[in-house]
Amino acid sequence: MTRPLIEVRGLVKTFGAFRALDGLDLVVEAGEVHGFLGPNGAGKSTTIRVLLGLLRKDAGEVRILGGDPWRDAATLHRRLAYVPGDVSLWPNLSGGEIVDLLIRMRGADPARSRREELIERFSLDPTKRGRAYSKGNRQKVALVAAFATDPDLLILDEPTSGLDPLMEQVFNDCVAEQTARGATVLLSSHILSEVDRLADRVTIIREGAVVESGRLSDLRHLSRSRIVATLSGAVPDLAGTPGVHDLGVDGAQLSCTVDPDGLPAVLTALTAAGVTALTSTPPSLEELFLDAYRDRVGAAR
Amino acid sequence: MTASTAGWPLLLRLGLRQDRILAPVGLAVLVLMSIASAAATPGLYADQADRVRAAESINASPAIVALYGPVLDVASEGELAMTKMTVLYAVFVAVLFIAVVRRHTRVEEETGRTELLGGTALGRHAPLVATAAEALLLAVALGLLTGLGNTVAGLDLVGSLAFGALWAGTALVAAGIGAVTAQLSASARTCAAYAAGLVGLLFVLRAVGDTGPAWVSWLSPLGWNTQLRAYGEVRWWLLPCYGLVAAGLVGVAFRLRSRRDLGSGLVPTRPGPRTGSPRLADAFALAVKVHGTTLALWTVAAGALGVVFGMIAPGIGDLLDSEVAQSIIDELGGALVAAILSIVAVLLTYFAVTVVSHAGRDEEDGRAELVLATATSRGRWFAASATLALAGTGWLLAVTGVGLWIGYVAADGPGIGNLLVAALAWVPAAWVVGALAVLSLAAGLRWSVLVWAWPAAFLTLGLAGDLVGLPGWVSGLSPYSHVPSVPADVWSWGSAGGLSAVAAALLAVAWWRFRERDIG
Known part of the structure; x- marks a missing residue:
């Protein structure tokens, strides 16, 4: 096993009295897509900025691509590509010029890159000026520049914000191609389903510290489903059924979250009671945090 | 309504x-x-x-x-x-x-x-x-x-x-x-x-x-x-x-x-090129690209202003002969060309200010982050703006000087000395003010408002100093006050060297501070 491409231990970053990162750990192994999850303001972008050497850490260990991001930023950046969450472009430069500029600044040659192909796939008009692009198109400019070369590491900060579903698919394909040739991806997001599709492992943070980290399949409660059913018959009592949580009954409507093991029993009971409407959704990140928070408060008592 | x-x-x-x-x-x-x-x-x-x-x-x-x-x-x-x-x-x-x-x-x-x-x-x-x-x-x-x-x-x-x-x-x-x-x-x-x-x-x-x-x-x-x-x-x-x-x-x-x-x-925006020029590959080329049109416009303006005032200036020779006029000149803050240049130098310092404040906005909006996430080091990004700001202001003062000289010769002015030197005499002072703007940027985004304030503050200080008789050391805070009124006075190596040294010191402090601070 090679050394992890990103190793963060006990990272602390404060802005005045505000503690943005509070002992954060993050390990990204070579060749994996690592989901970096957290609600807005959790410290995802701050962590990424420390990883890029833009912010100075206050405490902790940070290594990226085997180097110190603060000291060796420029050298390390030859081997990585970064797409910020909110891309801001030079108003007077065309999209094509900006793509080429970013590729050249990473020390690569645009003529020998996949820029043309990617511009086509993302249906980007490269002759428009920076100021004329919509949010989604600005995002595409940064994505084309990032995917056009073969970096060892891609750092993507909420890269699909502003992209339509069609373009999200193109984005997913591009990530898959990059990992197929051995690239490592750090993908930050506040949408669980997006990370679910792409990531091998996830780190979930909240208020600057890690809540959970591991393989998605190992995080048991992440695979819980939220069930909402409207019933025509008598509402069954599921309180005792194994694997059922957060049970609530409102008239003829029943809602709960269910572990995969408990699903057959719940569905059987619901069918018996006469289901007229049924929705099943993966839990949202917010619900997970509420859970984690509730657990911590509960434990403290 | x-x-x-x-x-x-x-x-x-x-x-x-x-x-x-x-x-x-x-x-x-x-x-x-x-x-x-x-x-x-x-x-x-x-x-x-x-x-x-x-x-x-x-x-x-x-x-x-x-x-x-x-x-x-x-x-x-x-x-x-x-x-x-x-x-x-x-x-x-x-x-x-x-x-x-x-x-x-x-x-x-x-x-x-x-x-x-x-x-x-x-x-x-x-x-x-x-x-x-x-x-x-x-x-x-x-x-x-x-x-x-x-x-x-x-x-x-x-x-x-x-x-x-x-x-x-x-x-x-x-x-x-x-x-x-x-x-x-x-x-x-x-x-x-x-x-x-x-x-x-x-x-x-x-x-x-x-x-x-x-x-x-x-x-x-x-x-x-x-x-x-x-x-x-x-x-x-x-x-x-x-x-x-x-x-x-x-x-x-x-x-x-x-x-x-x-x-x-x-005025409709023309479509841009599909691909970037191979020369547009580093931070300095980017700064030149972003500010190129502005610099060209400033150059034309500075040259035209120089020629116009150069052509009008020949009256200076007659004026310098009369005693009363001499006292007027003193009251107005130096010889006439110098009086023009003293205003023009402050205006041209604003070119440096626009470049530096633009770098600040690049940082605020995240464009600097995009550049600094590439193999471009902090040093190069910072130096690109600082260099263009100071070199651009120097260039514009030189253009003004050449314009003055052309206008002056065209209007058959008497020999009053080298007008290019007169214009260049203001360069070190403009550099000090430009370096202060750079320092304000380096101090952090909170201070970026100062970038715009320095030239205006020094202009006000100089004029107020003349009018209400501020103590010499207060007016002396303005770098512009240390520029000899060439061509009425002689070029002073002491002033030029001293101001340049101050500018260099300010840039060094700015660089030291910028290296250590957070971006954005």
Whole structure:
């Protein structure tokens, strides 16, 4: 096993009295897509900025691509590509010029890159000026520049914000191609389903510290489903059924979250009671945090 | 209230809230300069005859007339006291009002904030109506405060009110120019360039008219400032003209706004190249690309200004011979070319300021982050802006010097020394101020407002120092005060070397600080 491409231990970053990162750990192994999850303001972008050497850490260990991001930023950046969450472009430069500029600044040659192909796939008009692009198109400019070369590491900060579903698919394909040739991806997001599709492992943070980290399949409660059913018959009592949580009954409507093991029993009971409407959704990140928070408060008592 | 202007009172309040520092500080500086001039004048001249002689010497020098305008009533104390204020400082009034208007129109559109507000119950014309209303309020405040201030400082009431009114008129015309130019391009910077070009044109028209065919002055509202004769036999009928021109310009702005979409300009944006030039590959090339057009425009302006003043300057030779004139020159802060250069040097320092403040905005908006996430080091990114800022200002001063020399030779001026050297003498001082701007950027985004403040602060300090007699060490804080008035004085290696050393030290501190700080 090679050394992890990103190793963060006990990272602390404060802005005045505000503690943005509070002992954060993050390990990204070579060749994996690592989901970096957290609600807005959790410290995802701050962590990424420390990883890029833009912010100075206050405490902790940070290594990226085997180097110190603060000291060796420029050298390390030859081997990585970064797409910020909110891309801001030079108003007077065309999209094509900006793509080429970013590729050249990473020390690569645009003529020998996949820029043309990617511009086509993302249906980007490269002759428009920076100021004329919509949010989604600005995002595409940064994505084309990032995917056009073969970096060892891609750092993507909420890269699909502003992209339509069609373009999200193109984005997913591009990530898959990059990992197929051995690239490592750090993908930050506040949408669980997006990370679910792409990531091998996830780190979930909240208020600057890690809540959970591991393989998605190992995080048991992440695979819980939220069930909402409207019933025509008598509402069954599921309180005792194994694997059922957060049970609530409102008239003829029943809602709960269910572990995969408990699903057959719940569905059987619901069918018996006469289901007229049924929705099943993966839990949202917010619900997970509420859970984690509730657990911590509960434990403290 | 019609639908297209709905919601403007709310926007007006928002505008005033945004300008709660800029507007009071801007107005205060202008009013205080006027008061200082008014209060200082009686002490400078022993009696009426002395004043008449001074006014006549001003009128006898085409270079001074070109810069300040003539004194039309030589017997009037107020006219003499307000020599600098009538036209030259009116340009600063214009700059303030154009900045305010641009800030609430095109800048808001470019950043997308207008769109944000456009989603609420606001009419299409509401931003322009609110901005015009704010400009009107500020202009009236400026006029009244200046008029009352000058009265308190000892000038007569009617003349002072007329003078306040002419500044207010200039402010309104400038607001109109700002409103029209804001419609032209999708880029706020290009709009600013159009506005600056127009004001420059009005200034040159007036300078040409005042030193040549008089009717040309009447084409420019800045020429009316002199022709109004605020402290002489006032031409009251001129005052409504400012209002009419301003109203006309704002009307044009409304028509133009109706014809274009939000966020676009009237001058259509041409599509850009599909691919980037191979030379556009590092931070310095990027800075040159971003500021290239601006630098070219500044170069043309600096060259043209140099030639115009060079051609007008030959009167200097005759003037230097007479004793009275010599004393005037001393009062006005050095020889005439030096007087022109002392203003031009501050203006050209603003090129450095725009480059540095642009770097600050790049950082704020995240473009710097995009660059610094590539193999571009902090050092290169920082050095690119600092180098372009300082080299650009040096280049522009050199262009001004060459322009002065060409104009001067073309007009058969007597030999008064090397005008290129005269212009270059200001470079080290401009560098110190530019380096202070760089240092403000390096100190962090919180301090970025200082970037704009340094040149204006030093200009104010220098002028106030002359007028109210500040202690030498206070005026001496301004780097510009250490520049020898070449060609009247000789070039000083001590001053040039000292200022350059200070600039280098400031840059070193800036670099040290920037290396250590967080980005964004």
